[in-house]
Amino acid sequence: MTEVKPEIKVDGAEGPDMADIDEFEEDTDLYIPGPDQQAWLIQVPKDLWQAWAQVYEEAPEDTAIEIGKMRVYKPPEGEQDMRKQKIHIHLAEHLPQHENILKKYEMKVTHSTYSNVCVFSEKDLPNHRAAGPGKNRRLQPNRPSGIPSKSERYGRFRSMVTKQTALAPPIVHVVKATHLEDEAYHAHMKRLWDAHVAPKSRATYIEGVDRRMHPGMSNLSSFNTFGLSSRPGAKGGRKTGKIIKDKAVRMEKGDLMSALERCFRKYKYWPMKALRNELRQPEAWIKENLDEIATLVRSGDFAMNWVLKPEYANVVKEGDEVKEEVAKVESGTDGTGDEMDGEDDLGDFEDVKMEGGT
Known part of the structure; x- marks a missing residue:
């Protein structure tokens, strides 16, 4: 008769861990x-x-x-x-x-x-690509298409x-x-x-308004005539009022910075008025880019003029004859097209002698 020994069987040596095998190790170093x-x-x-x-x-x-x-x-x-x-x-x-x-x-x-x-x-x-949206949520035949459950909306787990x-x-x-x-x-x-100044569309201006299709508008012709003829200087003595200049096209930031650098290669000090005349750009757009490379002198002989910052002194190349003076402002060329010259000229008035009755 075989004798059975009351002992505990010892398991064999454990196999290698999955993380120790190079094939299963993630290469995320x-x-x-x-x-x-x-x-x-x-x-x-x-x-x-x-x-x-x-x-x-x-x-x-x-x-x-x-x-x-x-x-x-x-x-x-x-x-x-x-x-x-x-x-x-x-x-x-x-x-x-x-x-x-x-x-x-x-x-x-x-x-x-x-x-x-x-x-x-x-x-x-x-071999690590995210699944497309809605890939696992396709409707099966004869399956109701109601409101999806929480597990169907978000899935059981999310993989990164x-x-x-x-x-x-x-x-x-x-x-x-x-x-x-x-x-x-x-x-x-x-x-x-x-390409900027090329005409992209055309507009046709008409002198009057056709009132034939607007009932009752023809009665206003007398009022319009009265308003135009009774205005001072309407018969030839009227002077030109507000003159709107052509607005300048904004340059790209890189082109404007290059243009500013060329300005400081001519003169060391630049007032804002001279920069507007030289660049033909809006003052706000010039100042926004000018703050990056230049600073405004607050006091002294060159007050209210812009000068290059010390860290941008390399803008001036060898051979550039930079004048140690303020850039001159040309007369008659101020503005970039954002302003309107002068005030309304109401024309010439004639003196009328008022006599009272006896």
Whole structure:
């Protein structure tokens, strides 16, 4: 007879944990670039940013596309200031997105040291995509289509799409890109100006109102005649009243900033009236952008004039003959079209001798 021992059976060794297997481990680690990599943070005009955004959207996934070349010219011997370095960007000619924008840009370094600025990106990991809206809520045959229950509206659980975060290399230079003023730049600005001033619609003005379709309106003709003829100076002595000037078309922010920089390359001090005459822009729009690069002198010989801020002194290039005086205001050209000249001129009145009866 077999003897049964009263013992507890010991289980075998446990298998490996699912988290220890590489196939089941989620690869969500933060990507950190190597210490020898560097990056530049460039502020570009709006039209260039829109073109590059379109290139990025239409580019195949994980495909590198050459958008241009950056030329760094050799600095003068003994020059160590990176902010005076001559740098240009030439866009690629073969991209269709670059067809209607300028191809050459000038770079101005504003910060040449690490400024604790970080740039990162996120993307969905492969095989981790969120379900489309309403994918699991399709109506089945012979199923009532009433108000869905709470579980049908929100589902039993919500899953988060796994993201992969990647850090860009450290930002070592902060640069501002502006249009290079050459023949192509002036031709491009002329095309933009012609497009702004081109007539887009026509209006026909009529001298009178047809009263045949308005019963009773014909009786008012005598009152209209009385009002026009009895007004002082109505028979030729009437002078022109308010004269409305043509309103100026607002420039883009980048173009206005470039125009302001050109102004400060001519004169060191600029009153607002001279800037309005020079730029032909509304005063509020000029002041909004002028506050970024210039400051208003409150006292002294140059009070109520604008001068460049010290941090924007590099706007003045070598060779620019900047006059240490206030910009002159041309007479007869004040205004941008937002104002109306003069007051109402009511015409010439004649003296009438009043005689009383006896």
